[in-house]
Amino acid sequence: MLSSYILFSIGQKDIKKLLAYCSVENIGIIMIGMGLGVAGVSFDYPRIALFGFAGALLHVLNHALFKGLLFLGAGAIIRETGTGEIDKLGGLLKKMPLTGTLFLLGSLAISGLPLFNGFISELFIYAGAIIGAVSSEGAILPMVSALAILSLALTGGLAAAGFTKLFGTVFLGRGRTESLTEILPVPGMMKTGMIFLIPLIVLIGMASFLVLSFLERPILLLTGEAILPAFLQLKDITSTLSLILGFILGAMIICFFIYRLKVRGKAVVQSETWGCGISGGDASVQYTGSSFTAPITERFGSLLAARKELHADEKIFPQKSWHLKTRVEDWFLSGVFIKIIQVLDKGLALLRWFQCGKAGIYVLYIALTVLILIIWKFLI
């Protein structure tokens, strides 16, 4: 259920809010892993327990890494451009290349794509769910595992949607406001902070067998000794995986060099983006972040409490321009969470007379408490 918050993440227009709701989704993934682990322990399937807990714990670490990276990047963007609204940005990759590239790596990691660490933890959880769905007896655990896989798949796909939206709208294309043409470079310390997180992201992503020794003891605490044989399978999987990923990365690098040779051989001509004969539109013809994810937010509109405000001039020859505002509201936050806090606030406000601000009364409170304690001691 928490994973469904990815939908809220997609609908946001502010970088930080998008990242925040995405964190809720990742906690959902961690909970799925924990659930699988607990199910494995209670149904006595040590392998499921191992994979579930390993995935959950690793995802906690991975999430800290790539979410930290993304938030640092968001901070750099907000500092340089003065705004965190996605739909006001654009084309920033040319202005801040290093920040943008690091942000891209963070986006790839959080979408759970291979070669990065997000994929490893998600794979562990998937593997645990697959074992649950295929090799366990009865009907409950397979069904629940299948549901887990379904929700992981759906949220993974939607996370990719959200982060292509974020990266594409903020860093690529053309800037959507005038002020973006003059941006100062990002300070070196900010970039250093981001670079600091990259090695671990790539290391866990490419050489996952190295992390297993760290996971061993916490998992043993959670599950007991029975899972040790299963650890070998985990080691096996991660070694095979790292080998494959290494080859794929190598193939990419080789192909890239061949491609570069081919492309450099013929001059690469710079021109305008093809506009179907209508070139020269300004930056506002581009897709904005909200229009990019509009199919998703509209399809899930009831879940997301999506609101649309249309100020239309309905006359045949309209005098005023039309304005459309869309937004996604977090109904859980405003409808449930804040309501609870308001009720608590009102209830506790009744006790406010207790804090009157006079030092003498407070001394009286202390004396009364000591008196009560002395009487208590003698009574019991």
Added chain:
Amino acid sequence: MEVLNMIINLLFSLAVALLFSPLLCGIINRIKALFAGRKGAPLLQMYFDLYRLFRKQTLVSRTTTLVFLISPVIIFVTSLSAVIFVPILPGGGYISFTGDFILLFYLLGLGRFFLVISALDTGSPFEGMGASREVFFSAMAEPVIFIAMLTILRLNGAESFTEAISTETGKNWIILALTAIPLFIVMLAENARLPFDDPNTHLELTMIHEVMILDNSGPGLALLEWAAAIKLWLFSLIIVKILLPVTALSPGIYFAVTILSVLLISMIVGVVESVLARSSLPKVPQLLFSSGIIAFLGFFLSFSNFFVW
């Protein structure tokens, strides 16, 4: 040596995918032409197209960045590397681990991520529309594929997809049909075929894959087209491997039968494309959802032993 055997097997799968995938597009286009009463392009047309594109110049828009230039390579390599998880010859070595099909589809997802951001890189509303629809449809299609995969794994009692298709034990035609149909529908969705997208045009109704690669040219475009063909080959091969029994045929005959079956699947795709019109956008999630229901029905049925023949 086992490892050597496995590497040769994998390289063979890669080579076959590279060689035969453009033929699939030729077959589909020829079938569509026959339905339309035309003669149609030669079957080997795509090979000529790839050769022509590789020799051409690359045109790059001023709005784009390095992302646009490196994406074709990444998309091509990921599509090709996904093929190693569907080995074409049974019995020979293959890579197998729990959850390998996850890596398969997430590699394709990596390619898709870069396709989408290279489309957004151009700053054009055409590519934006294609990218927006692509992420939506693929997010809907992923759960369907995974449920179908789970059903196949359950049927064969294997935890690894490559193992399930290379050493088959149980054959239960109803469940297989209930798995193959959603996989076919998802294949149409993921490869931008009708009724989800019209590969002939990039007009507003049908802007998905064809429009995302609109600004690419030269070798980059060749790589992208080839990657799309390889993806089509991959999905067809998955369906064929699921349905074909692994009997004790000699490798040569089995190989020929597999290739012919893949070509048959592409002919079916051609017929479907000629007969159906592009479905309206609100209908697409419904279509994917119904195929998900069918897949889930297959998964559900794999719990019982009613239909074991």
